Amino acid sequence: MRVGNGRDRSLLLMNQKEEQKQMALIVQKYGGTSVANVDRIKNVAERVVARKRKGDKLVVVVSALAGTTDQLLKMANSISDRPSGREMDMLLATGEQASVALLAMAIHALGEKAISFTGPQVGIITDESHTKARIIDIGTSRIEKALKENNVVIVAGFQGGTVSGEITTLGRGGSDLTAVALAKAVNAELCEIYTDVEGIYTADPRIVPDAQKLDVISYDEILELASLGAKVMQSRSIEVGKKFNVPILVRSSLNNAQGTLITKENKKMEEVVVSGVALHEGEAKVTIFKVPDRPGTAAKIFKIIAEAGINVDMIIQNKTETNATDISFTVYKNELRRAIDAVEKAACEVGAKNVTCDENIAKVSIVGVGMKSHTGVAAKMFDVLAKNKINIDMISTSEIKISCVVEGDKGKDAMRVMHEAFGLGQGPKKRKKK
Ligand code: ASP
Ligand code: MG
Numbered sequence: 001m002r003v004g005n006g007r008d009r010s011l012l013l014m015n016q017k018e019e020q021k022q023m024a025l026i027v028q029k030y031g032g033t034s035v036a037n038v039d040r041i042k043n044v045a046e047r048v049v050a051r052k053r054k055g056d057k058l059v060v061v062v063s064a065l066a067g068t069t070d071q072l073l074k075m076a077n078s079i080s081d082r083p084s085g086r087e088m089d090m091l092l093a094t095g096e097q098a099s100v101a102l103l104a105m106a107i108h109a110l111g112e113k114a115i116s117f118t119g120p121q122v123g124i125i126t127d128e129s130h131t132k133a134r135i136i137d138i139g140t141s142r143i144e145k146a147l148k149e150n151n152v153v154i155v156a157g158f159q160g161g162t163v164s165g166e167i168t169t170l171g172r173g174g175s176d177l178t179a180v181a182l183a184k185a186v187n188a189e190l191c192e193i194y195t196d197v198e199g200i201y202t203a204d205p206r207i208v209p210d211a212q213k214l215d216v217i218s219y220d221e222i223l224e225l226a227s228l229g230a231k232v233m234q235s236r237s238i239e240v241g242k243k244f245n246v247p248i249l250v251r252s253s254l255n256n257a258q259g260t261l262i263t264k265e266n267k268k269m270e271e272v273v274v275s276g277v278a279l280h281e282g283e284a285k286v287t288i289f290k291v292p293d294r295p296g297t298a299a300k301i302f303k304i305i306a307e308a309g310i311n312v313d314m315i316i317q318n319k320t321e322t323n324a325t326d327i328s329f330t331v332y333k334n335e336l337r338r339a340i341d342a343v344e345k346a347a348c349e350v351g352a353k354n355v356t357c358d359e360n361i362a363k364v365s366i367v368g369v370g371m372k373s374h375t376g377v378a379a380k381m382f383d384v385l386a387k388n389k390i391n392i393d394m395i396s397t398s399e400i401k402i403s404c405v406v407e408g409d410k411g412k413d414a415m416r417v418m419h420e421a422f423g424l425g426q427g428p429k430k431r432k433k434k
Contacts, residue, residue: 023055023057024190025188026057026191027182027183027192028051028058028061029061029063029175029178029179031194031196032064032067033195034063041102042109043254044194045107048103049110053112058153059143059153059155059183059188060103060154061154061179062155062156062175063095063157064095064158069095069158069172075091076091085131088131089159089167089169092158096118096159100156103116104154112152113149113151115153116154116156117142117154119155119159120159120160120165122139123139123141124155124159124178124182127168128162128166130168130169131169133162134170135181157179158173160178173237174236176193176233177236180241180248184246191241193250194252195251198255199213199250199257203277203415203416204230204231204279207279207415208415208419208425211419214260214275214276215258217276219242219264220265221276221400222238224401225275228280230276232250233262241262247263248261248263250262269370270372273371273422274377277364278365278367278415279362279365279411281362282334283331283333283361284332284333285357285405286328286339286340286343286357287355287358288301288327288354289326289353290324290353291327292352293324297350298317304342304346308339308341313330314328314394314405315329316329330405360408363403363404363405364414365403366401366402366418381421388413388417390406390410392406
């Protein structure tokens with residue numbers, strides 16, 4: 001994305017405002033890589049203390065130490081194929097409980113006051129859906145009291161509790177959601193998300209070396225990029241940010257680079273057709289063959305899938321012969337097993353022939369608010385894939401994105417050629433408006 005002056009200016013103003021303001025209330029979130037080990041935790045403590053000494057009041061949300069959640073999940077999955085959701089949450093919530101306590105100790109060691117809390121302790125109330133609970137309320141009195149007593153308030157990300165006192169987690173990457181929701185609840189000036197990258201890029205720089213950092217991006221664009229697999233921030237956290245208009249600044253915890261501001265869409269943003277390219281390799285395709293072609297069958301199938309709590313992404317129905325149709329859709333790979341159970345049950349109920357799945361797929365997507373006012377974007381995308389001999393399996397679009405499912409091993413190539421074709425690489429000369 002070309003970042004116009006308007007965008008630079010808004011970030012500058014934001015930074016100036018940030019500096020001028022005395023006693024701003026800021027929510028900061030440090031991801032797992034920022035607290036990966038004792039040295040990194042000390043680094044975060046130093047940053048937090050420096051900021052506090054400048055006069056800001058801080059609520060700090062922390063993720064589990066990098067790799068911890070994965071490790072716990074792996075252990076659970078090696079014990080059971082389908083571990084109970086309640087016990088999973090009991091297990092996963094321990095990761096964040098460890099990191100908040102360690103950070104509090106590191107801040108104490110620097111001579112400042114800090115107090116750590118679990119999600120339930122500060123009153124993050126969620127519904128009962130274990131492992132992907134939704135926040136329904138956040139109490140602020142305990143946080144406010146601790147802030148008044150001059151503490152840095154440290155809150156465990158990713159977790160909450162039900163009204164009946166059960167521990168829940170908010171889905172992978174849920175610490176982002178904790179941070180944004182808390183920023184709204186305590187009415188913070190800004191929600192800063194600290195991570196191991198300097199901001200949001202036109203593509204994943206590990207795959208596309210000439211990816212550019214964006215200074216500003218709209219909620220809708222980042223929402224598409226996040227849900228499409230650009231592993232920047234958890235989607236739900238951005239939805240909440242958009243809903244309550246919480247300004248979110250994504251930046252690195254390892255240096256002082258400016259970061260990327262996520263904010264409301266403005267006219268300037270529409271000038272560029274494609275802002276970013278995303279790749280998602282975490283989905284699998286499920287196909288149900290020969291579904292009887294009559295009203296209500298799709299409804300029945302997807303009702304059973306929904307009741308099993310499975311998220312469905314792309315859906316394609318294709319009538320292949322009289323009285324029968326094939327239905328394909330994608331689900332997250334980590335839900336595939338449960339999805340297959342549900343789909344087989346559904347297929348049997350509606351009298352479909354059989355069910356297959358394909359885990360070797362990748363979804364590549366281009367995103368940009370400029371697509372609303374430019375034509376020929378889809379044609380160009382398909383043409384570039386064709387020229388690179390990449391076959392398209394499924395296609396879906398929205399107002400500001402086009403996604404193609406391709407063969408799993410071709411995903412990264414597809415991402416690179418898209419980035420190149422839409423002129424997103426570094427250097428203004430290489431950039432094309434269309
Ligand atoms: N620790 C959790 C995870 O890895 C939550 C987070 O990091 O945001 O998904
Ligand atoms: Mg994380």
